[in-house]
Amino acid sequence: MSRQPDPVREGLARGWRVLGGPHGALPGRVECDVAIVGSGAGAGITAELLTQAGLRVVLVEEGPLRSSTDFHQRESEAYPTLYQESAARKTADKAINILQGRCVGGSTTVNWTSSFRTPQSTLDHWRDRFGLSDFSSDVLAPWFQQAERRLNVGTWxxxxxxxxxxxxxxxxxxxxxxxxxxxxxxxxxxLGSCGMGCPTNAKQSMLVTTIPAALERGASLLVQTRVQELVMKGGRIEALRCVPVQLDGRLASGSEVQIVAQHYVVAGGAINSPALLMRSGLPDPHSLLGRRTFLxxxxxxxxxxxxxxxxxxxxxxxxxxxxxxxxxxxxxxxxxxxxxxxxxxxxxxxxxxxxxxxxxxxxxxxxxxxxxxxxxxxxxxxxxxxxxxxxxxxxxxxxxxxxxxxxxxxxxxxxxxxxxxxxxxxxxxxxxxxxxxxxxxxxxxxxxxxxxxxxxxxxxxxxxAHVMGGCGMAGDDKRGVVRPDGVHWQVANLSVHDGSIFPTSIGANPQLSIYGIVNRLATALAKQLSGRDVTLA
The missing domain is CATH 3.30.410 (Cholesterol Oxidase; domain 2)
Structure with missing residues (x-):
């Protein structure tokens, strides 16, 4: 197979702001407008829209930056470097094995590309049981259409x-x-090796679409960097406390990093996102955080x-x-x-x-x-x-x-x-x-x-391979961790933009649900923070 051009390596050569791991030592302190935890489906869509609005964005990814040059269609390479716990993450009783991405692009880098809109029956249930009255197929259709156009979703x-x-x-x-x-x-x-990373850049994952677009507009990306804590003061998040990690997730040598922003977006994926909010001691008055996590x-x-x-x-x-x-x-x-x-x-x-x-x-x-x-x-x-x-x-x-x-x-x-x-x-x-x-x-x-x-x-x-919930969205704080606009019910400068906000499972492969719904949430957030109208391009 002839090797195709690698847009990620070309971007790095042009001077993309990427630090961590082999890309250079992490700074002690970073200031920005918005800090995004994660780089998967929700994080990628959010980063593209916020940078389009002219906001200074920093993405923090626990996994490594790997690209098409590194993808050799080998399971022995892919699972240890691109997946949570080497593709062997398990539930507490070891009864369920969970596949989740852990790399730039998150699970979008290693998924099998299946794209379904959120079923109407699921949206009806959310409206009736969780007060999400403004979530319907008609309302969401233009947001899905934009995401499908941006990511080339179509019939095979x-x-x-x-x-x-x-x-x-x-x-x-x-x-x-x-x-x-x-x-x-x-x-x-x-080729059939989608789960090991696409060696031809055909899969329109966040790795080759929204993340490069954000980096081209000046966003910064910290890789092999774990967010340990959202530092809270006076009812608001005032910083992220981060540490460098090795490829296998163990702590690496190097100093902690503090990221100070106006607004914070958690998009580390279900399981990791609620865990971060728990580690940070965020308010959870109705004991909802981490519960109703679906697979x-x-x-x-x-x-x-x-x-x-x-x-x-x-x-x-x-x-x-x-x-x-x-x-x-x-x-x-x-x-x-x-x-x-x-x-x-x-x-x-x-x-x-x-x-x-x-x-x-x-x-x-x-x-x-x-x-x-x-x-x-x-x-x-x-x-x-x-x-x-x-x-x-x-x-x-x-x-x-x-x-x-x-x-x-x-x-x-x-x-x-x-x-x-x-x-x-x-x-x-x-x-x-x-x-x-x-x-x-x-x-x-x-x-x-x-x-x-x-x-x-x-x-x-x-x-x-589908993890959803744990930071559920609802029309009131007695039924959900975040509001219908993705903002935390008790913390005004914190949003959650990933599959953890779903109040149930989707009933279909969830990536397009994340793309479409987060497109809507991030567009509104960009307008709120910058005053500018943006569209997923």
Whole structure:
């Protein structure tokens, strides 16, 4: 593969203001108009709009600055350098593995590009239960349109890879609609390694769009720098207290940094954002901070086919079905969205059950393996109240997420749905990813066996790449941590601009929800702070 130009390295050569790690020692004190914690979906949109308004912006990112030159399509390189806890972040009981980005661009640098607007049913629930009366599809449409235009969100025009085509084929034979997924790409090479960083800069992540735009306008970026505390005085934030960290997150040599701003935006992602507010002792009069944190808990079904599937090739997610969401009342039994994830060796081997000869047999059939995942729509029922972020003794965050019987009932139904689709698509064997599951060779056999499986935490393999909530947004301070405009209910010069503000899960891959909603919030903040009208360009 010929190497493409690297806009990040070109920007650094032009003199972008980037410090930390290999980019130079951190200053002892920085003054600016707005300090932004994080550099992912919410931070990137906010940075572009605020710098467009002429404001002096500093972004602080705990992870490293990596760019297309560094992306070699190798899991062994990507997971330790681009993900939280080397792609092995887990809930308190180790029952759920969580994939979250930890690099410039955050999870947008390593996600699979799936782009969905916030479903109307989700927005209706927010209006009815959380007082978000001004959040509707009509109101949000222009904000989504701007984000989609800016980030080149559109229909994927190439044929699905076989892994996704099997979802479409099996669903069609059962009379289930399975449309195409929109993707935020431009000139995509169809490589399939989106989760390891895009080596051709086709993925329109914050790394190659909004962050460079902000840096071109004079923003500063501090990398490998952790915000330890929001320093509060007199009911306002007066500074960020930051420390340098190594690639693995351990403290690095060097002095603390103090960042003084007029306004502060926390956009470190769900789990990290509420944890920062907790470490800082911010007001939490109704004990809401860190609670109602959602994951779209995911269960997986593997299947073996006669033909090659080669799930590592081609665009990773291009087909989905909402059949099992749309046929389920939003506040009834938990519904789920089905997608076909990419299959790469390390993730495959570390996720599937078994060991020894049994695992060796599975790995030998890797090229003919297909997988489906079910995203469980949590947060809409009293028995699906999500999890709670707390702090360890060293101040690092951990999420306690109970997998209730209500949630696990959804997991069982999802296993059944996925197995039926896979057999309809022609699978010769289906293997639910569960420690006690066997290789089932017919739909009748799988249906009976899955109905009898103990669907319990740790026996059932549960993963997630979507973290939402913990700093929920609501129309009053008894139901939310932040106001509908993203400003903290008790701290006037603090906003939260990331997925942690969602009062439930989205019920769809959340990146476009963050882009569209934060576009609206950040545009209003830019006007408030500068008096200038800005538009995401």
């Amino acid at each position: 025009l190439m044929p699905p890879n076989e892994n996704n085509e099997l979802l479409r084929r099996g669903a069609a034979r059962l009379g289930i609609t399975a449309p195409m997924i929109q993707r935020n790409v431009k000139g995509c090479w169809d 779209h808990p995911v269960v997986i079904s593997a299947a073996l086919f006669e033909q090659a599937v080669e799930g590592w090739k081609g665009a990773p997610q291009t087909i989905y079905t909402d059949h099992f969401l749309e046929t389920q009342p939003i506040d009834g039994a938990i519904g789920y969205k089905l997608e076909a994830p990419p299959i790469h060796p390390v993730i495959f081997a570390s996720t599937l059950p078994g060991y020894g000869q049994a695992q060796a047999d599975l790995l030998a059939e890797f090229p003919k393996t297909h997988s489906l995942l079910a995203l469980l729509r949590d947060g809409f029922h009293e028995q699906s109240a999500g999890g709670r972020v707390t702090l360890r003794s060293d101040g690092s965050p951990v999420l306690d997420y109970p997998l209730t019987d209500f949630v696990m009932d959804g997991a069982r139904r999802a296993f059944l749905s996925m197995a039926e689709i896979q057999f309809a698509a022609g699978a010769k064997v289906v293997l639910p990813v569960h420690e006690m599951a066997q290789r089932y060779t017919s739909w009748a056999q799988a249906r009976e066996a899955i109905a009898a499986l103990p669907i319990k935490p740790l026996l059932t393999r549960v993963v997630s």
